[in-house]
């Protein structure tokens with residue numbers, strides 16, 4: 001990890017509770033500019049919640065989250081709106097707008113839902129759909145007319161269309177066939193390598209994590225219990241990580 | 255020796271206290287929501303296309319149901335007054351009470367309730383679904399303020415559309431009374447119209463418009479508030495929809511009473 005640089009994203013002791021349940025219990029994580037980090041961890045450990053806290057969609061109970069050195073916990077809503085402009089987000093469930101066709105979904109980050117320059121927008125939609133392996137034949141379809149995997153890829157196209165500096169991918173390859181999944185891995189890799197995007201990816205797919213991430217962090221019991229370069233994922237020396245990446249039922253994680 | 259306080263009244267007090275505190279907290283949250291929406295509605299960016307779409311949705315597409323309600327009510331009103339009031343001077347009471355009844359009370363309230371049933375529920379269901387499927391979160395990450403993009407157009411559209419619809423409903427209701435009186439009860443058309451005109455007052459029309467605007471505000475506010483604050487999946491959306499309709503019904507009838515008392519009391 002380079003030092004002396006301001007991290008792109010820096011979480012310090014982030015705590016998030018829902019009622020009695022403490023989901024994040026002091027998360028510390030920092031992501032450098034142009035770095036690709038994968039977060040792994042069991043289902044329900046708070047990976048999606050972590051991303052939503054960074055996007056200020058959820059407000060942490062305590063702790064600090066800095067984007068380019070700028071604190072967002074407790075920031076004004078106008079400030080948050082400005083910082084959010086740096087982000088693209090692929091939601092776990094896609095979260096496509098079901099009231100509009102695919103092409104307006106994909107270009108929503110550029111038009112903010114307005115009907116401006118439809119010809120150019122359709123063209124941009126087509127370009128971005130192509131990058132996720134979808135053709136122009138779906139431009140006019142509604143999200144509910146697409147398969148689950150297609151919806152996910154349309155959502156991915158929507159997240160990358162405004163060319164954000166930082167992109168969050170919440171399980172980008174879940175529900176895709178192996179070939180499409182690898183295509184998405186390549187896409188994420190090229191966004192990071194060629195466009196200098198900073199990426200934070202949640203994944204349950206270890207081969208995908210090893211392919212797209214420079215560094216892997218594991219979330220367990222509300223904390224990042226291990227992080228290290230991707231090559232160390234299989235010899236981390238951490239019994240929790242070992243159990244997780246090998247997918248064993250017996251071990252310290254019950 | 256201190257006498258033990260009986261448990262039951264204490265529990266009852268506690269329950270009432272919780273209810274009142276809960277209600278006040280709710281009023282506070284809804285008020286904050288309304289103020290936020292108003293502030294965002296008057297500051298850019300604006301979404302005129304969204305506003306137009308909502309006016310069509312709330313106003314235009316509600317016209318059939320509103321028109322039918324008005325014509326049935328106006329005619330029934332004429333028949334009722336004729337039957338009940340024939341001992342008095344029916345030829346003047348029927349047109350007068352049809353005008354009073356429609357313009358002052360039935361027009362605004364019926365339009366309010368019909369539109370609440372149609373629109374508040376639809377708003378809550380749509381926004382609630384967007385909430386539980388994370389579309390509202392997605393909107394925020396795509397640099398769009400959901401208050402300006404979703405809520406403000408609905409609120410402004412409802413406040414603009416309802417008065418127009420009430421005016422239309424009043425006209426149709428009066429016409430319904432007129433038709434029934436002429437063709438069934440044998441009134442003289444010219445004198446019926448003359449009496450109608452005589453009892454139709456600007457103040458009443460103005461009050462109908464004010465009531466309608468208030469009802470429109472209530473409908474959109476309850477629809478949007480309940481939709482935006484939906485929790486849980488499909489069941490949560492169902493609950494939000496029910497809450498939106500019930501709360502707008504109650505608030506419409508309550509504010510109708512308040513406005514009427516303030517205007518005539």
Ligand SMILES: Nc1ncnc2c1ncn2[C@@H]1O[C@H](COP(=O)(O)OP(=O)(O)OP(=O)(O)O)[C@@H](O)[C@H]1O
Pocket residue numbers: 018023041042043044045046047048049050092
């Ligand atoms: N809005 C919410 N209200 C209450 N609890 C929530 C909310 N969002 C998440 N949670 C809880 O927080 C915990 C973590 O949820 P999260 O969605 O972050 O899991 P995850 O790590 O992304 O899991 P998965 O891999 O299955 O997607 C879960 O137990 C969930 O019940």
Ligand SMILES: [Mg+2]
Pocket residue numbers: 047048049092170
């Ligand atoms: Mg998740």
